[in-house]
Amino acid sequence: MNMSFGSKNSKKKIKTEEEVQGLESYIRDFWRFLPLPVCYINPVNIILDVDEVFSCFSNYQPTEIIGEDLGKLFADSKKIEEFKKEILEKEIISNKELVFLTKDKKEIPVSISAMQRKDEKGNFIGYFLSLTDISESKRFQEKLEKEIEKKAADLKEKIGELERINKIMTGRELKMIELKEKIKQLEKQLKS
Amino acid sequence: MDEIINREIAQRLMKIKGEARGTHFKNDADFIIKEKGEDGLKNVEKELERLGYPIEYKKINQFAFYPAGLRAISLLAIKKVFDWPDEKIKELGAYAMKVSWIIRIFTKYFFSIEKVFKEAQKIWAEYFTVGELEVEESNLEKKYVILKLKDFDLHPIYCRCLEGVLLELAEMVLKLEKITCQEIECFFKGGKGHRYLIKWQ
Numbered sequence: 001m002n003m004s005f006g007s008k009n010s011k012k013k014i015k016t017e018e019e020v021q022g023l024e025s026y027i028r029d030f031w032r033f034l035p036l037p038v039c040y041i042n043p044v045n046i047i048l049d050v051d052e053v054f055s056c057f058s059n060y061q062p063t064e065i066i067g068e069d070l071g072k073l074f075a076d077s078k079k080i081e082e083f084k085k086e087i088l089e090k091e092i093i094s095n096k097e098l099v100f101l102t103k104d105k106k107e108i109p110v111s112i113s114a115m116q117r118k119d120e121k122g123n124f125i126g127y128f129l130s131l132t133d134i135s136e137s138k139r140f141q142e143k144l145e146k147e148i149e150k151k152a153a154d155l156k157e158k159i160g161e162l163e164r165i166n167k168i169m170t171g172r173e174l175k176m177i178e179l180k181e182k183i184k185q186l187e188k189q190l191k192s
Numbered sequence: 193m194d195e196i197i198n199r200e201i202a203q204r205l206m207k208i209k210g211e212a213r214g215t216h217f218k219n220d221a222d223f224i225i226k227e228k229g230e231d232g233l234k235n236v237e238k239e240l241e242r243l244g245y246p247i248e249y250k251k252i253n254q255f256a257f258y259p260a261g262l263r264a265i266s267l268l269a270i271k272k273v274f275d276w277p278d279e280k281i282k283e284l285g286a287y288a289m290k291v292s293w294i295i296r297i298f299t300k301y302f303f304s305i306e307k308v309f310k311e312a313q314k315i316w317a318e319y320f321t322v323g324e325l326e327v328e329e330s331n332l333e334k335k336y337v338i339l340k341l342k343d344f345d346l347h348p349i350y351c352r353c354l355e356g357v358l359l360e361l362a363e364m365v366l367k368l369e370k371i372t373c374q375e376i377e378c379f380f381k382g383g384k385g386h387r388y389l390i391k392w393q
Contacts, residue, residue, distance in 0.1 A: 017255045024255070024293050043303040046364055049296060063226075066290040067363045117300075125300040 037131040043124055045070045045084050057131065059103035070129075075099040075107055083112070087127050091116045100131060109138045196349075197268035202243040205261035208346060210322030212263040214254040219288035220266050221249035226287075228274060239269040254293065260320060264347035271349060278352045285356025289364070294318050305365050306330065309337050309390075315361075320344065328387065335393065337362075338376070341386040345379040351386060358388050368392050 031038070037054035039047050047070060050062050058065065058073065065073075074080040079098055086093055093114045100110045111132045119125045195201070224233045233249060240247050245265055252258075271281060289295055297318065301311045308315075309327045316325035323344025330337045339358060352375075359373035370393040377383035 017253070021253065021255045028293075040299065042299065042365065044365060044367060046302075046367060048299055048302055048364060063287055063290045067360065069367050119300045125303060 039065075039129050040126060041070055041129055042126045043088075048126070054131070057102070057108075057133070058100070064103075073101055075101050083114075087114050087116065088124065095132075097134065109134050196272050197243060197265065199244050201268070202245055202261075202265050205264050205347060206245065206259055208259075208261040208264075210260035210320060210344065211257035212260045212321075213294065213319050214252040214256045214258055215292055215294050216263050216288070216319065217247060217249055217252045217258070217266055218254045219292055220270060220284065221252075222291055223284045223287045224249075224270065232274070235273050236266075236269050239273050240265065243269065257321060260322060260344075260346060264350050267349045267353055268347070278349075281349060281352040282356035282359070285353035286360035286363075287356075288353075289357055289360035302364050305337065305362060305392075306332065308361055308365050309339060312339060336389060336391045339388045339390070341388070343385075345386075348378065348380045351375050351378055351380070354386075355388065358390055362390050362392065366392050 031051045034051055034053060036051075037057040038051045039054050040049040042048050047065055047068055050058075050060075050065060055062050055065075070084070071077055071080050076099060083093070083096060083098070086096075093112070095111045095113060097109065097111055100108045102108065111134050112129060113132075114127045114129045116124055117126045117128065220236075221233055224236060228235075237247065237249065243265065245262060247262070247266060267281060267284075270276065270284070274280075295315070298311065298315050301307045301315075309330070312325045312327065316323065324342045326340055326342070328338045328340040341354070355373045355375055359371060362371050362373065371390065372392075373388055373390045375386060376389045377385065377387035379385055
């Protein structure tokens with residue numbers, strides 16, 4: 001663009017433009033830096049903005065998902081409806097577990113956190129929402145649960161075995177006492 | 193068939209009073225790259241150079257103001273190079289709303305159709321230094337809003353682009369499948385100004 005096309009703004013206007021541009025650049029860099037999938041949602045649960053990580057995570061291009069209902073991105077519609085109600089009441093929601101749906105319908109367990117935004121009069125104007133992929137920890141948890149289950153079953157089996165041995169031993173002990181008693185009685189009979 | 197853009201038309205357009213934010217051109221470039229790649233953008237830049245008003249899209253400062261006529265020239269050059277129908281220009285307008293950084297300043301109004309269009313003039317003023325965009329009629333029961341654009345007659349191609357812009361603004365606050373936006377009165381078709389009907393079901 002030739003400089004001759006540039007507007008003949010006043011110095012003040014140019015200064016404001018530079019400040020806005022600086023702020024925009026800061027926000028853009030910050031969004032780019034965020035290692036988490038983050039989006040901005042309006043009060044009627046329509047997605048208004050997403051960061052690059054969100055776009056990669058969901059497989060949606062920003063322009064495909066901006067303007068869409070948040071519910072489209074989650075497997076359990078009942079849970080997301082509950083979440084939508086909850087964010088109206090709470091300023092911050094942390095670590096709520098839901099199942100995310102990517103563009104190719106892949107289900108990913110996620111932990112979601114959200115923070116309300118309010119205008120200068122305190123009216124609710126939307127919220128930021130971030131996702132954390134908890135697939136790994138879920139897998140680890142499931143593995144751990146299975147191991148615990150297996151160990152508990154092994155232990156149960158061992159306890160059963162011990163109980164059986166104990167029963168046998170106890171039976172043998174009782175038999176011994178009974179026999180000793182019989183011997184005593186026989187000895188008494190012999191003496192008499 | 194008449195040329196949709198040539199040097200004379202471009203010169204005429206450049207005489208239009210007012211200025212447009214650089215973000216228009218940034219959004220045009222993003223849309224071209226998405227649809228036609230970097231080569232597509234180069235082709236549009238070459239066309240603009242031929243017209244005598246070169247734009248280096250990537251060097252545009254999206255917060256600075258440029259002559260309003262250049263907004264129409266950019267759209268006309270795009271339409272000419274890719275032979276796009278009006279619908280595609282409308283799509284470009286809608287796309288711009290999704291990617292524009294300026295629109296993020298107004299996210300606080302995006303909670304109802306009434307609020308968004310009530311603040312239409314504030315949003316408009318961030319994009320153009322001329323013209324006024326206001327709600328002329330609104331009936332939420334009958335599900336429509338009529339917006340009026342006053343004192344700004346750029347070019348019919350911008351009327352199509354604005355249809356897309358207004359449609360997208362409505363889609364950002366209405367969770368509905370069927371929303372339409374149509375210009376029902378146009379200065380270039382003998383109207384007094386520009387009126388846009390947004391309807392939803």
